[in-house]
Amino acid sequence: MDHPPGPPPGDxxxxxxxxxxxxxxxxxxxxxxxxxxxxxxNHPETVFPIDVFHVVNTLEDEVKYFWSQKLQFGVLTFYWIxxxxxFLVLFDVxxxxxxxxxxxxxxxxSLTFGAISLWSIEFVMQLRIYILFNRSKKIAIFNGILFVIxxxxxxxxxxxxxxxxxxxxATFPANGPHAHGPPPPPGFPPPHGKGMGPPPPSGGKPCxxxxxxxxxxxxxxxxxxEFVLFGMAVYKTxxxxxxxxxxxxxxxxxxxxLTENLVYFFVATCVLVFNNLIFVTRIPWLGFGxxxxxxxxxxxxxxxxxxxxxxxxxxxxxxxxxxxxMTGVPNLNLEAMDLPDLPEITP
Numbered sequence: 001m002d003h004p005p006g007p008p009p010g011d012x013x014x015x016x017x018x019x020x021x022x023x024x025x026x027x028x029x030x031x032x033x034x035x036x037x038x039x040x041x042n043h044p045e046t047v048f049p050i051d052v053f054h055v056v057n058t059l060e061d062e063v064k065y066f067w068s069q070k071l072q073f074g075v076l077t078f079y080w081i082x083x084x085x086x087f088l089v090l091f092d093v094x095x096x097x098x099x100x101x102x103x104x105x106x107x108x109x110s111l112t113f114g115a116i117s118l119w120s121i122e123f124v125m126q127l128r129i130y131i132l133f134n135r136s137k138k139i140a141i142f143n144g145i146l147f148v149i150x151x152x153x154x155x156x157x158x159x160x161x162x163x164x165x166x167x168x169x170a171t172f173p174a175n176g177p178h179a180h181g182p183p184p185p186p187g188f189p190p191p192h193g194k195g196m197g198p199p200p201p202s203g204g205k206p207c208x209x210x211x212x213x214x215x216x217x218x219x220x221x222x223x224x225x226e227f228v229l230f231g232m233a234v235y236k237t238x239x240x241x242x243x244x245x246x247x248x249x250x251x252x253x254x255x256x257x258l259t260e261n262l263v264y265f266f267v268a269t270c271v272l273v274f275n276n277l278i279f280v281t282r283i284p285w286l287g288f289g290x291x292x293x294x295x296x297x298x299x300x301x302x303x304x305x306x307x308x309x310x311x312x313x314x315x316x317x318x319x320x321x322x323x324x325x326m327t328g329v330p331n332l333n334l335e336a337m338d339l340p341d342l343p344e345i346t347p
Contacts, residue, residue: 047289048089054297055086058304065307078303081120085296088117092289110288111158111218117292118222121268121299122147125229128261128302132236139232146225153221161218223272230265237262256309264302271295 062082069075091113126143133139237258271294 047293048093051086051089051293051297061304061308065311077124081296082300084117085293088113088292089289092292114288114292115154117296119151121295122222122225124299129229129232132233132261146228150221150225154218157218219276223276226269226272230269233261233265260302260306264298267298268295
């Protein structure tokens with residue numbers, strides 16, 4: 001296979017390289033200098049425009065349904081999820097192309113910022129389950145305990161890998177830059193540093209600093225917790241009779257809430273499962289950009305759509321407080337949600 005032309009003679013780094021060659025040259029940055037041509041690596045710049053497009057495309061709804069609201073908990077939650085996702089995806093771009101720090105630090109930064117986003121989203125998920133189960137304190141306590149356990153397990157695995165992993169380059173062979181595999185493609189400078197040669201001719205592989213040892217296991221606890229939440233949403237959808245009742249020829253509030261939550265939980269679960277499969281299979285490493293953007297966009301869209309539904313279908317009939325009580329958006333006034341005139345989401 002013909003390789004694209006390399007950098008001009010004497011140029012040995014991204015600052016002097018053609019813009020078309022920059023992504024492939026620094027994909028996975030110093031983790032994996034030369035990925036196979038068929039290997040998709042960390043290109044978060046392809047995700048950032050999608051995130052910005054979604055925000056611009058839904059800005060009118062945000063202005064209409066949120067800007068007029070007081071800055072209460074539900075509104076702040078929406079803003080946090082929506083704009084922290086933009087910051088996170090932008091950070092994914094900056095830490096690859098601009099910030100020149102050690103790869104071990106980049107991993108810690110990405111995992112920490114990504115974990116904050118994931119925990120925020122899982123908190124919103126718990127609120128959705130809490131509302132679906134008619135504000136059950138037992139369900140809230142059960143999910144809260146599992147949530148704390150998943151956070152503790154994530155941090156324990158992260159700290160353990162950090163303390164025991166040592167140098168991020170330790171996963172490479174230590175007997176020379178060309179100890180495994182053929183020389184770099186024509187036009188590319190040789191890698192620098194001990195054990196930083198090209199990967200073996202096996203079709204490429206993901207960044208070893210992220211997949212070696214038990215590093216992949218840190219995403220298992222939140223994924224298992226997500227399975228529990230998704231299972232609860234599926235169970236409530238199956239057993240709820242309110243979801244099968246139409247009111248005046250229109251879908252009931254219960255049906256809308258259950259459908260929205262089921263789709264949302266399914267998307268979030270798929271993103272987490274795919275993220276885990278990348279670590280333990282030969283699926284090419286895609287970076288954290290799609291993971292961060294996928295969860296953030298899904299959560300922001302859910303909160304926006306539920307608020308829109310509340311305004312258009314409930315508040316015109318029963319006031320803004322009624323709409324926020326039934327959907328949990330934007331006020332999330334969860335202590336006073338007894339509404340005898342509206343159908344409960346019950347079996």
